[in-house]
Amino acid sequence: MKSVLIVDDNDRYANNLIIYFNKKNIKTDRAVDATSGWELFQKNSKYDIIVSDVTMETQTSGLWMMRKIHKSGYKGVMAIASTGFDVFGVMGFSAWFLPWFCGLDWMIPKVPLKQGLVEWNPTKRIKNQISPV
DSSP states (O other): OOEEEEEOSOHHHHHHHHHHHHHTTOEEEEESSHHHHHHHHHHOTTOSEEEEOSOSSSTTHHHHHHHHHHHTTOOSEEEEEEGGGGSTTHHHHHHHHHHHHHOOOEEEEHHHHHTTOOOOEEOTTOOSOSOOO
């Protein structure tokens, strides 16, 4: 069975992701901040997918956690779910910058996620895929 690590301090967004992955028969673990996300990852680096928020303990703690995971040699799918992607122009820039910075594959905007819709937007690292699941 596939597994995903969800790192988000907001229950609504995290629960919508958990529901989404459970419907696809993907086991979910959740961390409420980047520190505990890193700890869970270290205990189980076999996650198939990691989805993280950006702003938790600090404005960028999720980005730095994802960079640390990427630099550790993680080969699975990496996604960020962020309200920043709902701002015009941010996703376009992020599609180029974040693959280099933290190995990001997918971007998930939070406006649709708030309604329970998981929209997978590829970075420049991903080609010809609709979603990773």
